[in-house]
Amino acid sequence: MKTRFAALVIIFSAVVAVSLFLGPTPINPFLPDETSREILTSIRAPRIAVAVLMGMALGASGAVLQGILRNPLADPYILGISSGASLTAAIGIIGGVTVLGTFTIPAFAFAGAIITGGIVGIMGWKRGGLWPERLLLAGVGLSFLFSALLMLIMSISRDEGIRRAMLWIFGDLSMSDWERVPYGAVLVFGGIALSLWRAKALNALILGDEFAHSLGFAPQTERVLLFVSVGLMTAASVSLGGMIGFIGLLMPHIARFFTGSDNRLLVPASALGGGALLCVADLIARTALPPMELPAGIITAIIGAPYFLYLLRRKDVLSI
Amino acid sequence: MLSRYRTKGRHSREGGNPEKNWIPGQARNDTHDMRHLVMGIAWLLLFTFYFSLSTVSAAADPPKRIISLAPNMTEVLFALGLGDRIVGVTSFCDYPPEAKKKPRIGGMSNPSLEAVVRLKPDIVVMTTDGNPKEFEERLKSMGIRTFVSTARRLSDLPEGVRDLGAALGVKKKADEFADNFEKALVKARARQSHSGAHRKKVLFIVWPDPLIVAGPDTVIDDALTLIGAENIASDAKTEYPKYSVEEVLRRSPDLIIIGRGMDSGDVKKVSAGLLRRLGSLPAVKQNRVFFVGDGLFRLGPRTLKGIAEISPLMDGQ
Known part of the structure; x- marks a missing residue:
């Protein structure tokens, strides 16, 4: 298990390093000219940082969420958090709001995500606690409502905002800036730390509330803590660069094939795997058809899904 | 102190x-x-x-290396004789033909920052009509000069070109262009006032399936108004609305103009279905459906050609 984890860390670092120097035009790390240095420090590096943060947030929050909802089909977007974020972001983009400069849209998205997370939490709250099924259904319901509102806004609004909003909804890393990295890092690493701290409780929760209780964990308190960590990570990720599919749903499963279901390993493994995958996807997105940039969210699924299906066929695992 | x-x-x-x-x-x-x-x-x-x-x-030292992030600005730059100073264009910049030979830096709404920086531009020419504001801010933060054209309407262009000319050190040529443009607009208006008769109701179709038409606040709407026609979609809520076929039947335009883009030769085929559904309209029955070029789709030097193309259509009964 330890060697596998070490291998994952090495792969992750290699991916980050490689994607820093590969691109539409590869950069020689030992002899960069002035333009290359500028491209490296103010375009590629922040972009990779954002991709890694988003991928980590999605991978880790997917793993945690599948645990607290006890559902292998749960992903951070199923709670409607991303639809809420897209809705507020689109309102910001189409309404042409620029109060906070380049920070406006991420701030809008973050607010939307947190508000939605809060509503889902309230909906899922009954008899002094959060209930997995209620959370799931509340999330799905809100998600439909917000998607519909989003489509409504897009179909009655003017042309140019829509194009920008569409890019954003499909996940767009091309405008990534150092400006967004610090707050993203705080939220994502904060969320991961919180879920790692409660990883043992999460293991117990998967086995059922009674079981968790008998092991000395307060199921409802743990669930709230873990739900908050998922909310923070998802909100951060959506506000960093829009919606990226696949990672939140399937990266935890891919990680599970390697580390098993122990969340103390699964959460960091999903995070590293998610970060590496999005990093590669973004590398392909900006390199495949230069100078055109493809949405990274499409590439994650194109390279991730076949690998997942292959693992599913090869590995003898029956449940999460 | x-x-x-x-x-x-x-x-x-x-x-x-x-x-x-x-x-x-x-x-x-x-x-x-x-x-x-x-x-x-x-x-x-x-x-x-x-x-x-x-x-x-x-x-x-006027800017030597220019990147254009909008097809219409590319056309303006070429018209000002700056073709050989352009070092990068978008993948939509297809006119004049020389523009196609320039290095591409991506699309209009998603240009590649890396590609732009790598070309070391002295100035990047942008437009508020399609380029994201964030992109401009990123360029500025990296110390790259930008010129952002805010011209979106017919009457805005001359002033916009004068400003552009001043920024690029081709003031004389730009003034000349702007003066000619203004004169041509005055002429087109004069022609309309002579021809008299009643205002023709026009539907300008940008794409037939789904039906997208030219609405208010567009260059096409301006052009129609200029030549004395009435755009039946000018009360729409958006610039290029997806329009109701029912409403076209109800408003019964005197003539229908269908624009065809540069590479969409099949627009006639695509319109067949729409025209069948509009078959009961007098305009369709009496064959007053016209296909025109893409001059009016871009606010630039060819806009005048676009006006010249639709202007005579108003003369028939």
């Missing part, structure tokens, strides 16, 4: 003999103030010098 200095000066004048008011410590203060003042002036001089230097160098 300055006021304190002045007071002190007045004091010493009133006191007559400055020696008498001499107090240890105050002299040091005096020289201290003096030094600050001198420093301040030196700083100011340095700044003035720096700025005069930079403006001089800018005036003497």
Whole structure:
């Protein structure tokens, strides 16, 4: 298990390093000219940082969420958090709001995500606690409502905002800036730390509330803590660069094939795997058809899904 | 600080003999103030010098490497004779044919920052009509000069081109272009007032399936108004609305104009279905459906051609 984890860390670092120097035009790390240095420090590096943060947030929050909802089909977007974020972001983009400069849209998205997370939490709250099924259904319901509102806004609004909003909804890393990295890092690493701290409780929760209780964990308190960590990570990720599919749903499963279901390993493994995958996807997105940039969210699924299906066929695992 | 200095000066004048008011410590203060003042002036001089230097160098040295992030601006740049200074264009920049040979930097709404930086532009020409604002801010933060065209309507273009010309050091040529453009607009209007008759109701179709038409606040709407036609979709809520076929039947335009883009030769085929559904309209029955080029799709030098193309269509009964 330890060697596998070490291998994952090495792969992750290699991916980050490689994607820093590969691109539409590869950069020689030992002899960069002035333009290359500028491209490296103010375009590629922040972009990779954002991709890694988003991928980590999605991978880790997917793993945690599948645990607290006890559902292998749960992903951070199923709670409607991303639809809420897209809705507020689109309102910001189409309404042409620029109060906070380049920070406006991420701030809008973050607010939307947190508000939605809060509503889902309230909906899922009954008899002094959060209930997995209620959370799931509340999330799905809100998600439909917000998607519909989003489509409504897009179909009655003017042309140019829509194009920008569409890019954003499909996940767009091309405008990534150092400006967004610090707050993203705080939220994502904060969320991961919180879920790692409660990883043992999460293991117990998967086995059922009674079981968790008998092991000395307060199921409802743990669930709230873990739900908050998922909310923070998802909100951060959506506000960093829009919606990226696949990672939140399937990266935890891919990680599970390697580390098993122990969340103390699964959460960091999903995070590293998610970060590496999005990093590669973004590398392909900006390199495949230069100078055109493809949405990274499409590439994650194109390279991730076949690998997942292959693992599913090869590995003898029956449940999460 | 300055006021304190002045007071002190007045004091010493009133006191007559400055020696008498001499107090240890105050002299040091005096020289201290003096030094600050001198420093301040030196700083100011340095700044003035720096700025005069930079403006001089800018005036003497117009941008040599230009990137255009909008097809219409590319056409304007070529029209101003700047073709050989353009070092990058978007993948939509297909006119004039030389533009297709320029290095591509991506689309309009998603240009590649890396590609732009790599081409080391002296200036990047952008438009508010399609380029994201964030992109401009990113370029600025990296110290790359931008010119952002805000011209979106027919009457905005001449002024926009004059500004562009001033920024790129081709003022004379730009003024000439703008003057000619304005004259052509006046001429088109004059022609309309002579032809008299009633205002023709027109539907300008941008794409037939789904039906997208030219709405208000567009160059096409401006052009129709200019030549004395009435755009039946000018009360729509958006610039290029997806339009109701029912409403077209109800409003019954006198003529239908269908624009075809550069590479969409099949627009006639695509329109067949729509025209069948509109078959009961007099305009369709009497064959008053016209296909025109893409001149009006871009606010640039070819816009005039686009106007010239639709203007005679208004003359028939």
